[in-house]
Amino acid sequence: MDALQAQHVSKRYTNHTALDDVSLNIPEHTIFGLLGPNGAGKTTLIRIINQIINKDEGEILIFGEKLKPSHIEIIGYLPEERGLYKKLKVGEQLLYLAQLKGLSGPDALARIKVWLEKFEIKDWWDKKVEDLSKGMAQKVQFISTVLHEPKLIILDEPFSGFDPVNAQLITEEILDLKKKGCTIIFSTHRMETVEDLCDHIALINRSKKILEGSKKQVKEQFKTNTFVVEHKGSFSLNGSYELLNQQPIEDSFFQSTIKMKDVKRPNELIQELIQLTEVHSFQEKVPSMSEIFISLVKGGINHE
């Protein structure tokens, strides 16, 4: 079952359209990357899912049910613009936020203790948030997001403000949550995170969804039948192959980038190459998420 389905969702303001007929399927137990440049409409979509604002058209289904107020309790949301009450103590703060999410007082208290222990920050209970460093406050905020054990977790740029050690800690927690059966929506610009963590992605650009699928599918879709070969001695190619680039590495070794014009199997290229040179390595050049992102977003601009 899909954790979340968006069907033809639109949101219009007086002067612009924030979302235009966006449909998405976010499968359960996955980490889903919601990508897009600034101002594409990601935050609008996230706010609609969190029922902070209403959609104009379309339907959102959470685990097959139409979006309703009680869904708040199974969604955890970490906004891009982090914020906590500065004057409130860490313990009181977490308790308050958890109760707003529908947890009972004693339940919330027990869970806060577990999390504070897990992050080794038990002695922060009585500290005011304004006395914490940015990274420390981020930890507290992350706890507040997952405290009510949401089944759907929405993280907007979760790693901004974390040092590498804490980013690693949070990454582990996210993977752990996925293992426990949570579905996680990542909204981010950081393509390395997407590369490392996401199973599925969708790309939103200019209010429209322009790409969606599993990471593998997407890469398959965007591969250009280009291969990188390391070989001894130079050669030239013609016919159905195009030698895009050939550069010496060291001694008589070269690296060549070859594109297959007609769709053929890689083995055919290898056979061809063996006759021409001594092949030391052969690898298909798969586009990185970053390359796909840039080509699509830029392409979108070029069209107009």
Next chain:
Amino acid sequence: MNKIWLIIQREFMNRVMKKSFLIATIVVPLIFPAIIGLLVYIEKQSEKNSKKEIIHYVDESGTFTPDTAKFLFKNFSGSLDDAKKAYDASDDFGLLYVPKYELSKPAGITLYTKVNPSLEDVSGLERIFESQIKERKMVKLNIDQKILDSLKTDVSVSTVNLTDDGKEKSSNTGLLSGIGMAGGILMYMFIFIYGAQIMQGIIEEKTSKVVEVIVSSVRPFQLMMGKIIGLASVGLLQFLIWMILMSTLTFGVLGYFGIDPPQKQAMEQMQKSNPEAKEQLQKAAGNSATVKTINEVVNMPWGYILSVFLFYFLGGYLIYAALFAAVGSAVDSPAEAQQFMFPITIPLLISYMGLFMFILRDHDSTISIWLSIIPFTSPIAMMGRIGFGVPMWQLALSMILLVGGFVLTTWVAARIYRVGILMSGTKVNYKVLAKWFMQKG
């Protein structure tokens, strides 16, 4: 509903646990009685301790009998010029020259001083002469003091209100004005202070970005109402504590300086049957105005006034709090809020000025009545009128309009608030506010 309750609790605790709340709650009611007490104390002390001024006098009329109640008089027998020299050499207060004068037209009485004498000193001297001349005139005209006393009649007009059911109740215009003024000022202060706090709180939530987390758990309207109601309960608590502290302290201070509540005074009268009793009785008679006032204070319909006050306090606070909330949601800093404060402040200022210019002067004039009925001015204006008695239909109309006004401002404010809290870094003007107001969910 449950979540609004959580927000109310949180807001209440946040404010009440602050040191500033504790200080304001304890200190403010202490300040007023303390100031009054201090002034009375200083006056009493200075009366007790002050040295009597020494006045030299040259009496050519041969009729001046020194009255030593206020001054110490030193007779100088000799010419005025000699007296002046002697006075110049001394450190004393003044030199009084009493020439021969006619009883019917006393002239030429002169006080020489080195510094300008106070009005009080001069009139004190004048009174001494006036009473002495009066006595001499009475002797001359063969009038007995007793006859004169019997001529003197003390009249005071007591004001009595006839209520609809024919009952009479005595009223004290001064006291009622005092209540009206105090109630009006209190209301004005409360609305401003608590309204500003609402705004402050919302700006804080907005700038600290916590608001997005909160509105992902509760509806913006719930958050706004929770904050408004939470703060209202803080205001009520503070008001209650003030009332209790102030009344206790005021009675305490008054008691300490011998202005006793009536019952205690009566009891003291009973106990004293010795020769001093007569003097005591006279003193009591002199105090009777105070006793009467205190009686009237005790007999005011406090329950009625307080419950009306509480209604208007809540209504007035709510009608403005919603507007303050909308302003807070629209801006990123208190400085930016200034431009939107203006239209909120105007009706408050109008009602405040109206209170002094119209209502306390004539509580039943047309403008007073209208000010106390229009929702934005009624909370302050009605306070000015309530002690004097307000016709039922006016009170009812005013209350209904106030509730209606509150519903209206809250509806308008909520529509701006839900959009505003999520918009930071936007340049906001009235056009933008109107756009937000029109915007659908």
